Amino acid sequence: MRAIRFDGPGDWVLAEVPAPEPGPDELLIKVEASGVCGTDLRIATGDYGHLSFPLVPGHEFAGTVAGWGEGVEGYAVGDPVAADPNIWCGRCEWCRRGAPNLCAHWEALGITRDGALAEYVTVPARLAVPLAAGLDPATGALIEPLSCVLHGFDRGGVEGGRSMIIYGGGAIGLLAVAVAADLGAEAYLIEPHARRRERGLELGARGAAGSVTELAGPAQFDLVLDASGAPAAVADGLSRLRKRGTFLQMGVLPTGAEQAYSPYHLYEKEWRIIGSNSVADQYPAAAAAMGTLAPRLRGLITHEFDLADFDAALAAMASADAIKVQLRP
Ligand SMILES: [Zn+2]
Ligand SMILES: [Zn+2]
Incomplete structure (x- = not known):
């Protein structure tokens, strides 16, 4: 599959990489729309702090179910879906106190493990939320900032x-x-x-x-x-x-x-x-809020590029009329 791959800070290529295989309790998602934000810009400029490479970025996405690993039930191929990119442990003090966004063992798609600037991404199924059938995937990918x-x-x-x-x-x-x-x-x-x-x-x-x-x-x-x-x-x-x-x-x-x-x-x-830092537990609420908000939100996506045009997408983010810049894998 095609993916944007960082090989180091500021060093990225459009790469042909093996599609990920969903492990136990994981969902495989075909990415339909993937936003870029300030976090990606900080990763691209080497300003994010410690990261390990190679890394596929991308944490604001929507797509459709393409497969699943052992233990996952209730999905059909083609179901519209998004997933909270923040992977929390559920056991540490902060998770138990209802602040999974502050998890002591926090991991995240597109930051500490491969994300959604790719044709496919795997996610823990517990972090996936169904999206309404007929919701435009570009608007659906706004679920991440909406959750924030x-x-x-x-x-x-x-x-x-x-x-x-x-x-x-x-x-x-x-x-x-x-x-x-x-x-x-x-x-x-x-x-x-x-x-x-x-x-x-x-x-x-x-x-x-x-x-x-x-x-x-x-x-x-x-x-x-x-x-x-x-x-x-x-x-x-x-x-x-x-x-x-x-x-x-x-x-x-x-x-x-x-x-x-x-x-x-x-x-x-x-x-x-x-x-207020990140999403906490708001993905399900945001998916529900999309029901009334979605028709008004499409206009927030000002720039849409093919995955190959990651450079252009990063450049577009700096323009005065940019609100949300997205890539289509
Ligand atoms: Zn973001
Ligand atoms: Zn935790």
């Missing part, structure tokens, strides 16, 4: 009737707008690029602007979500919290970034400052 958003909202206690400001109109920020609007929250988007702001308004944002001062709306919010990973956005966001406000960090900043905040106001206004 649902986990963030779970962490942050996002609910209807609250005001919310979202910094960053990439895939995470725009999916957050869509979910917040569906919940009945009053969501606003801060994003420098006009096309992404337009998408935010289409997805239900009450307002969108390049900065809070340009926004026709409130200046303080019940919920502040950073989905930009930009230090300036985090600094601005921390100054925008109402009493009992929650600041939710989803954007990935440089590991050495530091940010001042007011411990006095944290106490006096009863703020909460919360982080």
